[in-house]
Amino acid sequence: MRQFITEKLLDWKNSPYRKPLIVKGVRQVGKTWILKEFGRQHYENVAYFNFDENEEYRQFFSLSKDVNRLLQNLMFASGQKIMPDKTLIIFDEIQECPEALNSLKYFCENAPQYHIACAGALLDIAPSKPSAFPVGKVNFLPMDPMTFSEFLLANGDSHLLSYLESIQELQPIPEAFFNPLCEKLKMYYVTGGMPEPILMWTQARDLKAVQETLSAIIQAYERDFAKHPKSSEFPKISMIWKSIPSQLARKNKKFLYKVVKPGARAREYEDALQWLVDAQLVHKIFRSTAPGLPLSAYDDLSAFKIYLVDVGLLRQLAQLAPGAFSEGNRLFQEFKGALTENFVLQTLLTQFEVTPRYWSQNNPPYEVDFLIQRGNDIFPVEVKAETNVSDKSLKKFKELFGDKVKLRVRFSLENLKLDDDLLNIPLFMADFADRLIGLALHELNLTSPDKKLAD
DSSP, X not given: OOHHHHHHHHHHXXXXXXXXXXXXXXXXXXXXXXXXXXXXXXXXXXXXXXXXTXXXXXXXXXXXXXXHHHHHHHHHHHTOOOOTTTEEEEEESGGGOHHHHHHHHHHHHHOTTSEEEEEESSTTSOOSSGGGSOTTSOEEEEXXXXXXXXXXXXXXXXXXXXXXXXXXXXXXXXXXXXHHHHHHHHHHHHHOSOHHHHHHHHHHOOHHHHHHHHHHHHHHHHHHGGGSSSGGGHHHHHHHHHHXXXXXXXXXXXXXXXXXXXXXXXXXXXXXXXXXXXXXXEEEEEEESSSOSSGGGGEEEEEEEEEESOHHHHHHHTTOOGGGGSTTOHHHHHHHHHHHHHHHHHHHHHHOSSOOEEEEETTTTEEEEEEEEETTEEEEEEEOSSSOOOOHHHHHHHHHHGGGOSOEEEEESSOSEEETTEEEEEGGGGGGHHHHHHHHHHHTTSSOOOHHHHO
């Protein structure tokens, strides 16, 4: 189910500069499963240690920092041989044992021949012992929800994915592929990218189980809100979290504290919002004043939008039932723009190193949904949920910043095409945005094809 992150794990395993690995991501995104499966496929054996289930393991690390002694105790406790280069050592829920987190420094310095991979949640939340973090002594691998491409593989639609991967020209997609892909995307909006709901759908076609699983994940996240060091922040975090569907349902999606609670002010709620950002449960996208480099230099820190980590979780948090996705349903019509923007942002975050921004101006009002940085170029991006597209904001953006705009990008349910400098990408091809932008620039004679394309 997680083909693409497996490739990154292989790169880590084979790297001459390998350090202990920390896989970062929200709860239930599949960190433990992928590490165990990777160990099963690519090592002789796996030595697994969960610091939440087995608190006694923590004592090993509080008593000693000597790597050899630690390894000996871990072997006796697990009954597993731990061999250099042949055993994958997994430290799960490592955030529960700061001493184990700190020990990665010594494994890196004194025993680099041992392969250690760690999984944990809330690792970006300020620890009670900041000195415990092994700065510079670990590799990081972010793990996001499964992409639509991975959903296709899990759903048995590898032929559709193979077709998308084969596209080398900006020509319309035949209806034999276009229509089924639109239907699969609608189902992805229902399940989202968390592995367990996808499993419930792809293995059993059980929508009730999908709903129950998504609800359980949301409840687990909400229990984590209590882990904020200040108990007074718990209700504020909860109110911000529950306001997200309302924030995104508005035409102007700029985050407003008054939507959280009438009369709410930034200084009262900004710490609670930052906790959600640090916990990787939400993405914070700043307004940019201009398409300059670096993008961060043009951030308007007073204006931002908030998106959820996963489109399926957003649907469930909004209490939008799967039946709302039937043709012409009013509830879906009203909320489809929010779901579509959330989906597009998810895939942009996996493809581009720099976090996207958005651009807007008032009097008269114009808004470009996202700005993405690809190399040293900035591209404005418009997201439309259907085929009724309008390019007023993209036109205004080009009018204002024409010398900096090589290409404008629109995601919609229109077919794939390049119309002058406007590239329309069908929503189901969002995972291929980077490659398609490369093709468009090449067709416009603005750059050579991407090396990956040439290969």
